[in-house]
Amino acid sequence: MKNKLSINVLFAVLSVGVMTFGGVTVETSMNITFPTLMSEFNVGLGTVQWITTLYLLVLSTIIPLSRFLKNKFKTYNLFLFSNVIFVIGLILNAFSPNFFILLLGRFVQGIGTGIALPLMFNIILDNVPKSKLGFMMGVGSLITASASAIGPAFGGLVVNSLGWRYIFILLIPVLLISLLLGSFSIPKTFQNELHDVKFDYGSFVLIILMFAGLIIGISNVSENSLLSYQVLIPIIIGVLALIIFTKMQNKSKNPILKVDILKNVSYAKYTVAFFINQLIILGLAFIVPNYIQIINKSSSSLAGLILLPGAIMGAIMSPISGSLLDRMGAKKPILTGIAMVILSLLVLFTLSSNISDTIFLVAYIIVMIGIGMSYGNLMTQGLSYLSSELTSDGNAILTTVQQFAGAIGTAIISTIITSINSSYSGGNATVGFKFALLFLLILGFIQFLAIISTKINKK
Template sequence: MISLLISGFIGMFSETALNIAISDLMQVMQITAPTAQWLTTGYLLTLGILVPVSGMLLQWFTTRQLFIASLAFSITGTLVAAMAPTFEVLLVSRVFQAAGTGLLLPLMFNTILIIFPPHKRGAAMGVIGLVIMFAPAVGPTVSGLLIEHLSWHWIFWLSLPFLVVALLFGILFMQNVSTLTKPKIDMLSILLSTIGFGGIVFGFSKAGEGTEGWGSPVVIAAIAIGLLSLLLFSLRQLSMKQPMMDLRVFKFPMFIIGLIMIFFCMMIILSSMLILPLYMQKGMGLSAFTAGLLLLPGGILNGFMSPLMGSLFDKYGPKWLVIPGLVLAAAALWFMSGITAASTLALIVVLHSCLMVGISMIWMPAQTNGLNQLPPELYPDGTAVMNTLQQVAGAIGTAVAVSILSSGMNDYLKSSANPLDPSEVTEAMTIGSQHAFLFGMIVALAGLAAAFFIRRVQVSKSSGRAPMH
């Protein structure tokens, strides 16, 4: 568990640590914002392509083999990134890092489902939640500090020793826990899944760059081809004896509800974690380090609430956590939509913390409850579906939020008498950000409507507990 948690932490840390460094990289490497955005898009795209295949990989390779392969990719990527002289080299290193994370996340969830009995899973998933939520939260603060005093290269030099320690721990203590069934490899399924998920992530990311927009032929073609490929992929899986991704997981209603919750949660987190720091830097004139620092209390709170929520879930089930969590998240986003340049920093810290506590009440209980309903032979497929849709939700959430921000700004500046006046640009940024937070609130309310259908999954008697609904 320690090996998985350390490497998972660094994988998730890498996902957000570079966000704060993007404006710095644009100056150093003389690249535009849409080009720099590819450091995040490329990462998400690799995950979107690799994670769907992970269910099959978990049935082909042992726990140790997958863990060592994932760490080899991560260490290679991190080392190359730390020494990257050009943007192209940095982009390739990000793909390697994403490949490592893409193998590791499904492996981590699958291992927990195998080694912990159902009535202890909430607490175990809570510890994973601590890692998955805490790492992206401290990423911007740590990288802001490193950029201010050293250089962006140190974001990667700092990660490297942790990955090496995790690898050594894994080589010494990691045991093989999964059962290998070695299903037939279907190249057409892999191709359709790659084009399908890759196309959707690419299309939405491209729309979110702001240069193309939703009406662009590239965006429309990518999303349309992606959706068509996914339809063909699904039809093929349903007709196969040994599918690459077993879609029977969708026969379980609580798994579907859990999936919807995770999808909405990921959209809220990634869109607000992109818009809020951007607004603090561009709208309120704060430095990267200060913006990162203001996001830290919410991130820490979220991380430490996860294990607690896991334990409460084991005791009381999901309903009494998920519904209040969504109400809290929606309320925080509603108040965020009223933020202006005159808002106090304390208010921002409180609202961000409330949002993060709300998310911790939704995420782990909904995910664990959903996976608990699956029979053990569907665990690899269940984790693959959940992790894949998280990447897709992340791409959709950020793209929609950025385009809402841009169109809100453009509409305001079009009607402005002096659109080049800095105070007018700040006002435009405020209005655009407010619209983006309202979008987040609507997503939270949609999640709330679905949450009323959540029921506690019956835990088998072999776990030592009476069946409960």
């Protein structure tokens, strides 16, 4: 592989990245619309949450298929299909006459983003020279991270000024720009070798059962007791499907996903660390605005604005930290980033009974700089422990883990806060937040230990 980064590769990454940007932006901006949608379509909170839950469920079931799709279809055909179907989903949502059509549009968008997200990183892994790999993986992380940062502010602004339907309408030209960029760059760059592989329908059904069971079960914890049938039955179904799926993949000559790569201890540790990173991001994104509004009695607009500088700084740090990995290796930027996160969480935990808006602003900026230092580099370094023919499987697992964390992260943190507050007789609403911050802090230490105990791969 040449040491120079091709302009066509760069445009190809940007074209798929723009599509991914649109998917993540819609995902994070839709939470702002829940009260409006509940009123317009006359549905409850439990129903309207399916706007996000269904989308994340579809993402989680499509992403594990990325290895099969890569072997079965040309890169450009995958790009074209995912782009067109995403636009169809946007149109369905923009003009949906009822809640069912709105859900259908989100389902269709989930398919498009589920193909695009691993496709972007596969393009980087297969076509970027090793000397630029950290930087470009950082760029890929920047695209998704910046969308997460912009989403809530974008959603709030559009809903208040134009109406919720314009969240989808305004993204249609963005997807058309993506289509234009990809149409001239991808065919010139990628002629991937295709294989005559058969689709394993049984394994796909197990993937659906696995993620549906786990996501629905864990999401139900916030409104039901841990031992209720609404929680236990879906989780049991999900766990059983996971066990059967793993055994089937290990025995199959041509598995949908080579899950046995998790026997590689170093890769497995980085996968756990990557999962924790995502949980911390989502956990704080829930804790900070809710504490600011519920405890500090500040406005929702201020709560959103306090998150924005940190999210932007974290996004900017992603390619910078990737360049640091290219120059000095992975361990220093990753551990530095995790240490920044731990120290900030420790400060917030210590002050949890009285955290001012200013302290939240500063602490969240430091946390997100730390996340930016570690996020993309965890993915890059984790994949370096795998052989080149296994990187697409490794990428699929990491991207699936990321979306699974996204699907359950908010539910876990909200459950901790509400459960502790309801059982605490002192009437102090900050206690639940204190335990939620402690949970994230413990996760941070686990992440640090996972990385420091792993030898850095020199290949």
